[in-house]
Amino acid sequence: MDLVDRYVKAVAKALPENQREDILSELSEDIRSEIEDRQRELGRALTEAEQEALLKQRGNPLVLAARYRQDHRSVAFGRQIIGPVLYPFYVRVLSFNLGLTFLVITIIFTALAVSGQKIGIGDIFSTSLLQLFIQLSVVTLIFSIVEKHLVKHPDRWNLNGRRGSFRLDLDIQRDVQRDILFRMECNTREVSRFESVSIIIASAVALAWMTEVQRYPFLILGPAAAFLKLAPIWYQVYFPIVLLTVAEIVRAIINLARPDWVRFRTLVRVIVQAAVLAVVYFLIKAGSWVTAAGSMTENAGNSTRTLEIINQWFLYGLVSTAIFSGAMLVLRITQLIRQPRGQSESPGVGTAAKEGN
Amino acid sequence: MTPGTNNHELFENLRLELRRGSLVLAVLTALRKEQYGYTLRKTLGEGGMAIDEGTLYPLLRRLESQGLLVSEWREEEKRNKRFYRLSAEGKVILKQLLTEWQSINASLDGML
Numbered sequence: 140m141d142l143v144d145r146y147v148k149a150v151a152k153a154l155p156e157n158q159r160e161d162i163l164s165e166l167s168e169d170i171r172s173e174i175e176d177r178q179r180e181l182g183r184a185l186t187e188a189e190q191e192a193l194l195k196q197r198g199n200p201l202v203l204a205a206r207y208r209q210d211h212r213s214v215a216f217g218r219q220i221i222g223p224v225l226y227p228f229y230v231r232v233l234s235f236n237l238g239l240t241f242l243v244i245t246i247i248f249t250a251l252a253v254s255g256q257k258i259g260i261g262d263i264f265s266t267s268l269l270q271l272f273i274q275l276s277v278v279t280l281i282f283s284i285v286e287k288h289l290v291k292h293p294d295r296w297n298l299n300g301r302r303g304s305f306r307l308d309l310d311i312q313r314d315v316q317r318d319i320l321f322r323m324e325c326n327t328r329e330v331s332r333f334e335s336v337s338i339i340i341a342s343a344v345a346l347a348w349m350t351e352v353q354r355y356p357f358l359i360l361g362p363a364a365a366f367l368k369l370a371p372i373w374y375q376v377y378f379p380i381v382l383l384t385v386a387e388i389v390r391a392i393i394n395l396a397r398p399d400w401v402r403f404r405t406l407v408r409v410i411v412q413a414a415v416l417a418v419v420y421f422l423i424k425a426g427s428w429v430t431a432a433g434s435m436t437e438n439a440g441n442s443t444r445t446l447e448i449i450n451q452w453f454l455y456g457l458v459s460t461a462i463f464s465g466a467m468l469v470l471r472i473t474q475l476i477r478q479p480r481g482q483s484e485s486p487g488v489g490t491a492a493k494e495g496n
Numbered sequence: 497m498t499p500g501t502n503n504h505e506l507f508e509n510l511r512l513e514l515r516r517g518s519l520v521l522a523v524l525t526a527l528r529k530e531q532y533g534y535t536l537r538k539t540l541g542e543g544g545m546a547i548d549e550g551t552l553y554p555l556l557r558r559l560e561s562q563g564l565l566v567s568e569w570r571e572e573e574k575r576n577k578r579f580y581r582l583s584a585e586g587k588v589i590l591k592q593l594l595t596e597w598q599s600i601n602a603s604l605d606g607m608l
Contacts (some may be wrong), residue, residue: 162553164569164580165533169549172534203550207557 141286142187143170146194153204153227162207168195176425197294199289201225207422220283222290229282236278240270250448264359329398338391342384349381360429367449372425374420383414405475419461462479519547521597523555524590527565530581532572556580564589 147412154162166282173193178185185193205211205224214221214229218243244266253256264365348358353374356364390407394400422428507542522545526536540547547555559565568579580596584588 158557164576165553166549168532168575169534169537169553171575176534176538197548198550206550206554226539 142190142194143167143174146170146197146200149200150204153201154207155209158207168489170197195294201289202293214279214282220279221286221476225282225286225290229278232282233274233278234273237271240274241267244270244361246452247363250445250452251363253444253448258374293413321420322338330394330401330404332395332398334392335395335398339388339395342388342391346381346384346388349377349384353377357362363445363449364432366432367429367446370425370428370430372428379418381413383411383418386411402475405471409468409471409475412464413469416461416464416468419464423454423457428457503526515545519551519555520559521590523547523552523559524582524586524593527580527582527586528590529531530579532577532579534577536580559586588589 144167147163147170150166151163152157170193174185174190177189177193201224208227211223212226213219213223214226242265248258248263280485352358352369356368359369360367386407390411392403392478397403427450429446431446503554522540523536524541526543531539533549536556537547537549540552542589550566556565560567564583565580565582566583569576570579571577574596587600
């Protein structure tokens with residue numbers, strides 16, 4: 140995929156679907172005509188840097204895409220918080236998060252209802268309202284920060300993720316490419332600092348959550364925590380999971396200081412992914428992940444059914460995690476093999492290539 | 497912010513506003529002859545009405561949806577290009593706009 144394709148792809152993400160193909164064909168044609176024109180003037184092919192400079196002149200792909208949209212909607216509380224450029228992404232992320240959250244809430248409450256548990260409208264309402272508030276606040280806060288950056292530094296974007304760049308469009312693009320085409324990962328010259336910071340924050344939140352879940356099972360079981368408790372296997376794998384999370388935090392901190400240690404990241408990821416698979420294996424082997432709390436004996440038949448349903452869901456979740464982790468492990472190993480040693484270096488792999496970047 | 501910066505920003509805003517109105521006229525005038533996007537952009541640039549593609553293409557779409565332009569995808573030099581030209585309605589509107597513009601111009605000239 141050349142630079143023009145990457146630029147056009149970045150624009151595509153923010154275009155209205157019904158006009159996307161048409162606009163992209165025309166935009167792609169315009170860029171290629173300009174490149175040809177310049178090449179004719181110079182009497183030679185443009186270098187990648189020259190092509191990049193030409194695309195830079197056209198501006199941030201998201202801003203360009205926003206000009207094609209008729210609906211210049213935004214979020215404002217007094218002053219504008221999320222502008223028309225990011226608004227479609229904001230709505231998409233919020234809808235996805237809320238949809239997923241309410242799906243989980245619906246499954247939990249349906250499982251409770253099917254098993255004959257008493258559910259108050261107040262419980263459903265308060266749980267939904269709390270989730271709505273959390274999702275809305277967090278997503279709005281994140282997007283308002285990105286918006287601030289976008290307004291302040293409209294020219295800070297790039298298509299190949301070099302150091303110091305604002306990676307608004309790059310991340311959107313790279314997330315897709317990284318997952319689907321690992322070739323892009325192999326070509327990455329360094330670990331994005333944004334990625335490292337995100338992992339540190341997310342892992343720290345996960346650690347805090349894991350600690351609190353022990354004291355407040357409600358955080359994982361919801362209202363069902365009143366009559367269900369986590370099976371002993373979770374307490375057995377607690378320490379390894381914490382250890383893996385801490386390892387990922389340490390890795391991200393190291394990559395924050397040394398973004399050029401790409402191979403180190405891949406190596407740690409291979410180890411972590413293998414360990415995750417082992418943990419999931421022991422979890423699946425346990426066969427039961429939620430057990431009855433003392434108060435559940437009052438309605439034995441229904442309670443057993445609830446347990447069966449919830450354990451079944453846990454099994455589905457664990458099997459999916461195992462499949463995903465297995466695929467990720469294969470992907471990481473392939474990346475490790477394909478990543479040129481001279482491109483980056485890890486403390487465990489040696490130090491010779493440190494100057495290579 | 498200094499008064500100088502304020503004046504410069506104000507001038508830029510007013511200049512852009514003035515140009516924005518004239519751009520429609522320039523685009524319609526240039527499209528009396530059929531052209532595709534890139535050559536149209538070049539024509540406008542060479543005529544002193546430089547316009548970036550992020551402004552031009554949405555404008556072309558708007559003018560087409562208003563019925564002032566017609567477009568057609570056609571192959572040229574082994575590539576598919578979208579050619580634009582004035583519609584019959586566009587020709588009538590352009591004529592009226594040009595008359596109006598000349599009248600405004602004459603009035604301003606008279607005042608200056």
